[in-house]
Amino acid sequence: MPDSISMAVKEGGAAQVHKDDTVKRTAMARPGFGREGKPIRLMSNHFAVKLSRTDAVFYQYSVSIKSDDDKVVDGKGIGRKVIDKMLQTYSSELAGKEFAYDGEKCLFTVGPLPQNNFEFTVILEETSSRAVGRSPEHGSPGLGDKKRAKRSHLPKQFVVGISYAAKIPLRAVALALRGSDSDHAQDALRVLDIVLRQQQAKQGCLLVRQSFFSDDNRNLVDLTGGVSGCRGLHSSFRTTMGGLSLNMDVSTTMIVTPGPVVHFLLTNQNVRDVQDLDWPKAKKMLKNLRVKATHNNMEFKIIGLSDQPCSRQTFPMKVRNGCTESQTVDITVEEYFKSKEVFLAKPYLPCLDVGKPKRPNYLPIELANMVSLQRYTKALSSQQRATLVEKSRQKPQDRIRVITDAVKSNKYDDDPIFSTCGIKIEKQLTHVDGRVLSAPMLVVGNSEDCIPNRGRWNYNNKKLFEPVRIERWAIVNFSARCDMSRISRDLINCGRSKGIIIEGPHSLVDEDSQARRCAPIVRVERMFEKVKANLPGPPEFLLCVLPERKNCDIYGPWKKKNLHEMGIVTQCIVPSNKMNDQYFTNVLLKINAKLGGMNSKLALEHSHMIPIVNKKPTLILGMDVSHGSPGRSDIPSIAAVVGSRCWPLISRYRASVRTQSPKVEMIDSLFKPLEDGKDDGIIRELLLDFYQTSQQRKPTQIIIFRDGVSESQFSQVLNLEVNQIIKAYQNMGQGDPPKVTVIIAQKNHHTKLFQAEASDNVPPGTVVDSGIVHPKQYDFYMCAHAGPIGTSRPTHYHVLLDEIGFSPDDLQKLVLSLSYVYQRSTTAISVVAPICYAHLAAAQMSQFMKFEEFADTSSGSGVPSASTATVPELPRLHADVCSSMFFC
Template sequence: VGGSPGHESPGPGDKKRVKRSHLPKQFVVGISYAARIPLRSVALALQGSDSDHAQDALRVLDIVLRQQQAKRGCLLVRQSFFSDDSRNLVDLTGGVSGCRGLHSSFRTTMNGLSLNMDVSTTMIVTPGPVVNFLLTNQNVRDVRDIDWPKAKRMLKNLRVKATHNNMEFKIIGLSDQPCSRQTFPMKVRSGSSEGQTVDITVEEYFKSKQVFLEKPYLPCLDVGKPKRPNYLPIELGNMISLQRYTKALSSQQRTTLVEKSRQKPQDRMRVVTDAVKSNRYDDDPIFSSCGIKIDSQLTRVEGRVLSAPMLVVGNSQDCVPFKGRWNYNNKKLFEPVRIERWAIVNFSARCDMSRISRELINCGRTKGIIIEGPYSLVDEDNQARRCAPIVRVERMFEKVKANLPGPPEFLLCVLPERKNCDIYGPWKKKNLHEMGIVTQCIVPSAKMNDQYFTNVLLKINAKLGGMNSKLALEHSRQIPVINKIPTIILGMDVSHGSPGRSDIPSIAAVVGSRCWPLISRYRASVRTQSPKVEMIDSLFKPLDNGKDDGIIRELLLDFYTTSQQRKPEQIIIFRDGVSESQFSQVLNLEVDQIIKAYQNMGQGPPPKITVIIAQKNHHTKLFQADAPDNVPAGTVVDKGIVHPKQYDFYMCAHAGPIVGHLKAHPLSCLA
């Protein structure tokens, strides 16, 4: 870089050049004994015995799996591995590719030790010239149109290979000047004398090494150290393959990834079985020494199919499910609201607001929702579209206030794009947090038909206090476990910032049922907490005056006031987003807070508590043995592949896509 393979281009602060030695060096590597992990503990765990070493032993076996793939040059991401085979890459545009790989991990099940294997996908930077990556990433055609501050943020910490010497480097930034003007001090020897230090441009240096730049007007990649820059002309850099892309995807990239990642069940099953055979696990010396042999065929298990629950909608009409789906066509909502004060605001340049208003009102009429004409249709000024998102929101809100005679019940907001829209967050914060105004955001679509507006109205009706439907069993009070005992149902989850954003607080949200014996009405409570922390720490929050300002007290008080002044004698908790290793933390940290919040509200016997943990981010897939289709909605598997001791089961609660796979959601009952 900056010259021959053995030299660097020093920065302005260096007094002299440092020549690297090409002599071999000796290194001393120390290997220390860590621990003895008895693999017999796995056998004990399979028999149902508690073993402190069972998870450690499984972790050792997983490491063997990872090591096997590392030797093949695969990218390792937790328990998944990815190769750079071009057949596994899916172009998502923007310099990003989806890379198909495989997940593999060992699990203890009722059937014994099992290898859990599944198709996995991660995002990587598309390999190739850095210049091409930037052009694609910023969607421009000419290098002169590249936004270099944005490029600097995008390139930081990525690795490149220099085309003139095949050396690999990590990018820490960009040069302030183009190659033709960026200088660095270089010591010039004159015979046997020390010589003198002169400033030389990067372009001149490479020309002296017979490397002629075609685009010297472009900046250099800084591949050195923070206080010792090392310049590589950007045109000489190639992105190294299998580098993870951790930033959020655009809506178009998400759509492309979903469309190109779909596989028919039989295709997915074939990929997994072929991978097991090609990996030749039985030839691994460590597995052989442990007496582990892996069957090349998928495990066969028995399941059962539960009937889909019936719903009751408006006029006490039954809503009969079909293949795990409920359709609201030609049906009124159970408790529709009336909307009188509302408006439409438009941030999109490709939107017919009059049509949206007309279609929404007509669709609402068929669902029983009486919607008056909107106060106003507010378009964003063309000049404002070039402003920052927060400025756009503030200007739009001022325009809304000027056009409306009073505060609206809700605002329908038309966004320019679906996912990761910069306006969405500031708009929601302004309306919900600062002004207390309910909003519903939509995106213009070619499929804005009756089904589209029905889905929008289902959200609007619920947000404004209406009820779309009830369970038929709930309507007829035929759920004894809930109807006989005052019961509150809690749903708990934590949302984290996008990958790579450790500065964004996590959001803890809890919903609690109200109006017992109903279970279809809920109140929500939200708190922020430390970034990337999964356990909720604000369920019980005692203040200095002894009062509780936590989430649970808020929900318990609401339950009490809407349920004939009765405290819940039973609490059913649905917890989402925690891994198996965090089950004990849910019991020790979160359930403990719930008990304290309950006790803080007064005397009385402690409630019965049931904790049900639902997991989605796993890799257990179910296939029909004798049919090419997905397993039917309502399929339950509660033996064979479940935990040998814990009470858990797999449920496919929804209908799968036409061509795709159906993921079973494991639910574990902890208490």
């Protein structure tokens, strides 16, 4: 699509763009069902819910809670205590109604309260740590002498305001089940979910969205570093084709490991002695965590650390001098506790400050234990993640047992609100009908057929379909424990057996030992100076041996230097004692794809027989957004889109990546008009590449696979992102806009599939498009991959738009086929390859920015805003590698 075509935009095109601007798209309805494949009997972790009273109406009331000093109370824990006390005290005024309270500002009843507005005064026994355990005048947590003990149990007064807000008829759920649009259906389901959450809150569980966790030690998995994985349960009501169901699943969250604070700090910093602790780091880690004092059982929130250790940290305290007079003296924390017969074993440690910013309250660290069930929201290390995955695995039968036991033991039917609504929940998993689609045939070297077996294949005695030849290359070594000669020899031998002709490396470049103490960027620069000195010209490929961990600090600067500045394809490896033929085969799959080769191909692709895609030029897009670590609102998000190239192939892709405002999910740079009228967006880049590699053909069909969006964002994908794509297309020339098909892929859901007559995971190729799917919208579950360990999680695909007009069978077979074209592996993957590639591209490019400093540019609005302009731009890829599959 040359620039001459790009300049051919006329007024008609602009008017069409303006017209499309006002188009409001909605998610399509299901056109039919798939029929191909071998039938299979399945069960799902959905429990059927019977609604015998659809005439019930939920009344929603707004709740405001103020303390006696007229301050708004917004803590969830205290809110539930106040509302519970209000129900006990004013039950008759409220006509004995049962409440569902969300812990914040909404309260629901079945049927109305006697009046629309109430104001109640509620008195709670004082439980706030701020007024507990202080010395009379200042701030050391004492042991409860009579004066303070009396003070700590003074009643506290709250004013609760209740006002009518809305009516939510339960009939809306029945209408939604019949496929009718109902504004209140989601609201009614939310009320039912709140009833479940309220039950768990009363049992002292930690609530995280729609999951709940108890402090039973049997549910904890130590992840090291003072962090534990806590296994709990997810529960949510869903409208399905088979009726209302309760979706129950095992869920995991991260919590701070309960126990002594000193032990937490030692494990968190991985040191053995308290003398080695980094206290500034400890202060940052401890802030806002809650602790319980061992000497008086009171809970406190940490706001900081004392400047001095207990033995030297003083505070003013009033001391009686005779009968009436008193004087203020400075006393150390250690002396104070000694006077109360609490003797500190480690007075040389600082104190926790559990007071207010201008009124410190000191608690010796050795007298403090971490409160259980405190969420840990910081990013996990790669080792912690690996441990969590390994320890969280459950075989299908174990998961079934845990889930069904939970439904039986929780006795949801006994809840008075559910009883009033006539809600009964089945105790057995729902049976569903599935189909197993046949795996697509692959073609490898010498046009030899390769038939996957249970989602797997291999290259034993086979060659790659389109192997490259590598002549000018070198090995660079950042690792002190590496035999480069052996790596070179084994790689060359393995390559030849797979059809890749690899000449001997031009050079083996070791890092200078003194350079290892330098900063990562300096180490990379020095290594390149050595590479230039050892090579007569730029290499076509560099193999980089990293020290120890792949996610080490060198990785980002090394990739940036190669892909942005030098235009050199590079493959990183880590020394391992498992560097066998299988290891090098996996490495070579990546190298071959990066250098433009192809490892395998679909037989249908090879024979130009892919339905619909083969008839008209079709661009396949995979779209994903990668966000910074939790809590880091200063790190830009990375939007990545990959586009297919060399039509009619569906195995080759190119990536385009941009930064955008932190935590923004919608991609705002698909179409990016500049002041001169040109477009610098992602889609233009991919359209040009498609045109140049597809016999100068413009795509007349675009299939979009979008990852990482929730159901509440479907409309934005259809009306913001799709509009941008069409604008980018129209900006490049006249002609009708392409037909678009939009498919959302969701992995982050809680529906699982189990074989009804076997204990194994469901076979690869299993698809379900009835029973547990949406009653109206076009969605299906597919488990394309084999699950040898744990319980397989199917991908939930939602087809929002299908202007191309696929039959359900053709679309499902295309999705399955795209799970077999992933060039990095010899297995079917769980989600289509374009989405995996977009994820990889975003992750790799984000490493470019690892050492950059950012100001907080987040608008906090969750939508693209003016702040987008302040987001630092990502370095663009060098022209020599921009069209490669560098992300493989």
